[in-house]
Amino acid sequence: MKKIMSLMICIILTFNLTGCWSYHELNDYAVVVGVGIDKAESGNVLLTAQIAKPSALAKDSKGGGSQEKAYWNITNEAETIFSTVRSYTHESPRKLYFQHNKVLIFSREVAEEGVQKYIDFFVRDNETRIITWVLVADKDKPSDILDIERGLEKVPAINIDKLVEAQQYNAETYSMKLLPFLQRLMSKTTAPVAPLIEISGEGEEQKIVISGSAVFKKGKLVGQLNKTETRGLLWVDGEVKSGIIVVECPDGEGKVDLEIMEASSTVTPEIKDGNISIKIEIKEQSNLGSQSCAENLATSEILKLGEKNASAIRNEITASVEKAQKLNADVFGFGEAVQRKYPGQWKELESKWDDIFPNIQVEIEVDAELYGTGKIGEPAHPDEE
Numbered sequence: 001m002k003k004i005m006s007l008m009i010c011i012i013l014t015f016n017l018t019g020c021w022s023y024h025e026l027n028d029y030a031v032v033v034g035v036g037i038d039k040a041e042s043g044n045v046l047l048t049a050q051i052a053k054p055s056a057l058a059k060d061s062k063g064g065g066s067q068e069k070a071y072w073n074i075t076n077e078a079e080t081i082f083s084t085v086r087s088y089t090h091e092s093p094r095k096l097y098f099q100h101n102k103v104l105i106f107s108r109e110v111a112e113e114g115v116q117k118y119i120d121f122f123v124r125d126n127e128t129r130i131i132t133w134v135l136v137a138d139k140d141k142p143s144d145i146l147d148i149e150r151g152l153e154k155v156p157a158i159n160i161d162k163l164v165e166a167q168q169y170n171a172e173t174y175s176m177k178l179l180p181f182l183q184r185l186m187s188k189t190t191a192p193v194a195p196l197i198e199i200s201g202e203g204e205e206q207k208i209v210i211s212g213s214a215v216f217k218k219g220k221l222v223g224q225l226n227k228t229e230t231r232g233l234l235w236v237d238g239e240v241k242s243g244i245i246v247v248e249c250p251d252g253e254g255k256v257d258l259e260i261m262e263a264s265s266t267v268t269p270e271i272k273d274g275n276i277s278i279k280i281e282i283k284e285q286s287n288l289g290s291q292s293c294a295e296n297l298a299t300s301e302i303l304k305l306g307e308k309n310a311s312a313i314r315n316e317i318t319a320s321v322e323k324a325q326k327l328n329a330d331v332f333g334f335g336e337a338v339q340r341k342y343p344g345q346w347k348e349l350e351s352k353w354d355d356i357f358p359n360i361q362v363e364i365e366v367d368a369e370l371y372g373t374g375k376i377g378e379p380a381h382p383d384e385e
Contacts, residue, residue, distance in 0.1 A: 029097035034157025036142025038107040040077040047084045048075045048143040070154035081121040098128045102161035105142040111221035130179040136214040138198040171243035172227035174213040189335030192216040223327040232320025238265040247308040254293030258286040269338045277361040287372035310368040325358045
């Protein structure tokens with residue numbers, strides 16, 4: 001028995017000695033970490049690929065004080081995305097490798113034209129990533145955005161990647177990866193959204209800012225949500241993980257910062273007498289983060305804060321619903337919620353959804369609780385004589 005077990009172990013170990021059929025020598029490839037897509041004056045696709053330069057990063061990490069950029073932006077144009085990628089071989093001695101791409105930035109012109117024909121390559125090719133962040137350049141060219149070096153990272157695309165991830169702490173931007181963006185793009189009713197990115201400041205003070213969300217319909221950019229409207233969408237989608245809600249003190253003499261700790265949502269459609277309505281229920285818990293008024297809010301006054309908190313959340317959702325209905329873009333997925341609950345009736349409603357969505361009645365209920373005041377109860381104010 002021992003001999004048989006020893007033989008089996010030896011056979012298993014030999015599998016670890018075999019090579020990988022898809023293995024690539026890193027020195028043969030240019031590792032792409034960021035992509036910008038724009039329109040050339042000729043009407044062709046203008047693609048900017050940001051390539052990381054490991055040698056420059058290595059010198060910097062060793063304290064060599066190298067002034068060499070840690071990235072190389074290479075721009076090319078052709079009739080299609082795929083042909084543009086292949087044509088880079090005329091300038092780059094290495095084949096572009098997209099397995100580590102972090103961001104995909106569309107220009108506003110491309111977004112308004114429609115992103116379908118530009119996005120296909122990035123979900124079809126074996127070497128691209130479906131967890132890449134999708135963004136829309138609000139006012140600037142993607143190539144310019146990918147050349148702003150200010151930030152904690154030496155490579156702009158990596159800095160943007162970290163910046164998008166950090167948006168969860170304020171819940172004012174709808175961070176969207178390629179796969180869910182594609183799923184919304186292919187949906188017959190649910191509208192895709194993506195963060196808006198732009199350059200702020202001038203000269204050496206230029207920096208990258210992510211603010212608000214781009215709204216698509218049938219693959220084309222049709223409008224945008226500001227910070228408040230975006231968080232309203234995030235409340236409905238159950239995607240608020242953190243953030244700050246600012247409300248007035250009960251006495252109206254200052255402001256209170258409420259830190260969002262937990263939040264969840266339930267969306268329930270109802271069809272009655274041929275009319276469709278949507279009920280949105282939000283449950284939220286927050287802590288007292290800071291206050292500028294002298295009131296001791298760790299008393300019955302905290303109940304008034306809860307009411308103000310619920311009202312603020314309700315207002316954000318209302319603003320988001322009104323903007324979405326104005327754009328006639330179902331960013332909430334209300335259509336899919338109706339389809340799940342009423343599959344039989346949905347067959348008739350689907351073709352009319354563009355006429356139905358702008359007129360849907362939406363009821364919003366918010367249960368907001370405050371359950372913590374931090375390390376102190378009374379405010380940090382001197383006693384009044």
